[in-house]
Amino acid sequence: MVFKAIMNGLIKAKAMPQISATERQALEAGTVWIDGQVFSGKPDFAKMFAEPYALLSPREREFVNGPVQQLCEMCDPHEIATTRIIPKKAIDFLASAGFYSFLIPQKFGGLEFSANAISTIMAMITSHSPLLSTLVVIPNSLGAAELIKHYGTQAQKEHYLPRLATGEYLPCFGLTEPTAGSDAASILARGVVFKNAEGKVQIKLNFRKRYITLAPVANLISLAFKLQDPDNLLGKGTDAGITVALVHRGIPGLEMGKHHQPIGDAFYNGPIIGRDVVIDADEIIGGTECAGQGWRMLMEQLAGGRAVSLPAGAVGGVRAAAAASGAYARVRQQFGMPIAEMEGIQEKLAEIAAMAYLSEAARVYAVSALDNNEQPPVVSAVWKAYLTELSREQAKNAMDVMAGAGVMQGPNNVIGRGYCSAPVAITVEGANIMTRSLITFGQGAVRCHPYAFKIANALEANDLPTFSSALKGWIGHMVVNTSRLVGLTLTRGHLASTPKIDGVTPYLRKLAWASSRYSFLTDMALLTVGGKLKARQQLTGHFADALGWQLLAISTVRRYVAEGEIKEDLPLVQYACEYALAKVQKAFESIYSNFGNNPVGFLLRTVGYFSLRVNPIVGSGLDRLVPTVAKTITKSGAQQSRITGDLYIPKFNLADMDSDEVLANTTGVKRLMAAFQAVQEAEVVQMKVIQARRSKLVDKGSVQEMAEAALAKGIITAADKKLLDRANRISLEAIMVDEFTPQEFFGDNSVTYAPGFECANVPNVKHGSNVEPFEKLRVVNS
Incomplete structure (x- = not known):
């Protein structure tokens, strides 16, 4: 009788969020994955870290290293961006090499790649040319091929799939x-x-x-x-x-x-x-x-698909930001030193590097789950929203590092296009504001909670036995989790049972603590806000933030474990976890502040908020990690390659750059990477020159002047001097910004000066003459 009365009261009060027919189909789609672990309040990290972690098959790796590289080589991203035309040879190659067929079974003429391979390819091409990537992303994501493959009639499969595979149908x-x-x-x-x-x-x-x-x-x-x-x-x-x-x-x-x-x-x-x-x-x-x-x-x-194409593009963008900003910071010098040695620059570089590591970890973890037959709609929504937003933030950080070289457009600008394009991914497949405030917690609170969906279904069906069983389970869950939360709070997570991983276990304890608090707050929200959650989008957005960054931190540790706990990567993992936990802490504070005008809300805003601030889950170790993490992308090697991943970098021979003609006709990315390599090769020579100056063996002057003096005194050899000269020469070209004649700038061969201006007061003035600009020009028809 008690449970019957409770059920009738909940139905009458509409205490649980109401579920429409379309919402029910969304809730019932796919599977609950690691998101369910966070909602449980007691995540099983050992189980999560034992799940498959995908690698490309030999056939897939061969395609990435072969046709994907070839496609990028035949497309100049600046030319495509300015003309908006993809070369016909590239269009033909897309069809002949099978770029339209990644989803299509081999028996219908497709390549039938894994989700990991598809996202790897998408990330690589998107970071090279967003326009080019759409011709690969759209045929290989939600659309004709995928829908016909899963739901089409046999006649539809036999007719459409082979023709989609060859590009006959676009x-x-x-x-x-x-x-x-x-x-x-x-x-x-x-x-x-x-x-x-x-x-x-x-x-x-x-x-x-x-x-x-x-x-x-x-x-x-x-x-x-x-x-x-x-x-x-x-x-x-x-x-x-x-x-x-x-x-x-x-x-x-x-x-x-x-x-x-x-x-x-x-x-x-x-x-x-x-x-x-x-x-x-x-x-x-x-x-x-x-x-x-x-x-x-x-x-x-979409339950799994949201975790593929847009996150892949976002990861490609972060990789590009890491490769470009790291190389530029090493090549660019100010105040007699590479800007990579300046602490302000290092703060930006460290965030870019750690987020590149984190985003790749999230990408691979999610597609591994898809290849293991998981279809997690909540995680997919988190990956879409938070990785695309993260990519936009790192594009901004890269722009800050590159400064003037990032804001002057042209073929030598290797980061500007990505920065300008970042808002596109934010809006696609559901704008991020809606994904964050409605989908992530709206679906997660009902579907991923251990008991909420069972109770909602029981209330809708007026099913007393199911309701009674689920409510008993929920009450038991709340009692146990609340006790766990108290213990974890008093011990700052030390009561949590977590895997022992050197340098990482403290973060797992904090993530276990965060999960317990998240589960407690979810219960309180369902019980006190209930059916009004849809309208409380500011609150649900903060819940989404707390969930999203917990999942991203877990993914980061998963990658570290899967790759064999490479010790030099530990600072990256620690920075990413500190960063994510700071986001979780901020989200919790916002949840406590905005919970609502009810007794629970009052307690959270007062006693709870004070406790949260004096006993935060995040530490203060981020700043100490900055110098070490920043250096991971300012030096070539295996670690830098792991961070930048499968990123298309044009091949080059450094010796060829001794030719003025070759250097002048080299693309911006190739020129920057050549300068990056040349500077590192000449680093020992430069240190000899600097040490000679410090020892007062040569007079202070420019690097070139000091090098000439060092050569004359036998401090460096002619071969050393050649290395230094090449590095300085290529570096200067790499940091130069593009220049355009008036004809090029306005796209009109008849234009000599900007329309509306004319040469005045100085007779027979020609472009480039040695007079002040304001003496040359005056405004006409102002």
Whole structure:
């Protein structure tokens, strides 16, 4: 009777978050993975660290080292960015080498790569050219190939998959609309079932889609729409629901080909409009049996898919930031020293390096789970939101390091395009604000909690036995976890049972402590805020932050363990864990401050907040790690290669850079990396010269002047001098920014000066003459 009364009271009060039909399909899609461990309050790190950690197969590694490298070599990223045209040889190579077929089974002509291989390739190409990468990412992510592979009829698989594999069909996915972005379930696109004059069942479509990547060049659309069947011809009812069908370019009533202009590196993206477009009902993916199953299909594939393409691009961006900023800081000198030795620069470099290590750890851990048949929607949402945001932050840090060389556009700027393009990934597949404040904790609190989903289902079904059993379990869980939290708080995590890993175990204890507190706070939120959680997005956003950074810290340690606990990488792991725990601490403080106007909220805002501040989970060890971590990307070697990972770096022969012509015609990345190598090779010589100056064997002057004096006195050899000269020469070219004539700048051969200005007061002045600029020019028609 007590449980019956409680159940009726909860139903009447709508105490649990209400679950709509579309939300239920999202909640039931995929699996609970390490996110469930955090919500449990007692994470089993030994179990997590024993899970598979993917490596590329020999076939996949051969593809990365072969065709992927070749594709990047044939594409100049600056030329593609400025012309917005991909070379035809690259287009042909994409098709012939199988770049469209990573998801497609080999029996249908595909390469059938692992999720790890697909994300590795996407990360590598995206960091080289975002426009080029869209031609690889879109065919190999949510869309025609993936949906047909999992849900298509046999006839659809046999017809479409081989043609998608060869690029005969270039797909795009039509979902987003002017009034349905992050709230994709509210799409207005409509399809009405009818019989034509011959008695054939068809669908008349009307829709307006936007932000559709590859729409201007695609010839096959996977279109999402709401299907209405007034005469119930398909046997699914008059309002079947969201459906996905295939629409071919050129069909009457279909308009496509216009372009949007994305920020940064503009890629092929545009609108698709359909007015009374008629298709056969058989074009529904999966046939008429799958009418109304579109939302389920999308949620099931997004459950893992969000962890692949966008996180891969984000990881590629962080890698590029690490490689470029580390090399530039070593090459660029100010105040007689490389800027890499300045503490202010080191703070930025350390964060970039540690986040490159962390983001790659997260990428591999997640795709390993996908390859092990996990489909974790909450973790996928976290990876999408937090890795893309992390990439944007590290692009900003790299820009700070490179300063003027980062803000002046041109082929010599190796970081600016990535910085400008960063906001794109933030908005795709659900804007990060919505992913953080609605999806991550909204799904996680119900699906990943040990008992919440069972209780919600029992309340909806008015199932007393299930409700009673789940409520008893929840009460027991709360009692045990609250006791655990008290013990962990009093001992600062030392009561936690964690694996013994030198230099890392203290962080695992703190993560166990954080998990227990997170589980306690989740219980309190479900009990006191309950059905109003959807509206409390500021609170749920802070919960998402605490969850996300715990998962990222766990991923970092997982990588360290999987790679054999390489001791020189330990400072990277410690920095990443300190950084993540600081984010978790901040999130907890915000949760305590914003919990709500109820007794629990009052206690958290007062006593709880004070306790949280005087006994924080984060230490103060970040600053001491900065110099060591910063150096990991300012010196070539195995460690720097592990941090930058599979990043495309143009091959070069340093000796060739002695030629003025070769150096002048070298790309910005190649020139910077050549300078990076040359500076390191000449470092011993430079130290000899500096030591000679300190010993007053040579007079103080520029490096070149002191080197000449050192050579004359036999302190260095002619070969030494040659190494130093080459390093200085290539370094100067590497730090130079691009210059453009007025004709190049305005794209008009008739322009001599900026339009609206003219040469005045100085007769016969020519460009470059030795007079002050304001004497040359005056404003006309002001």
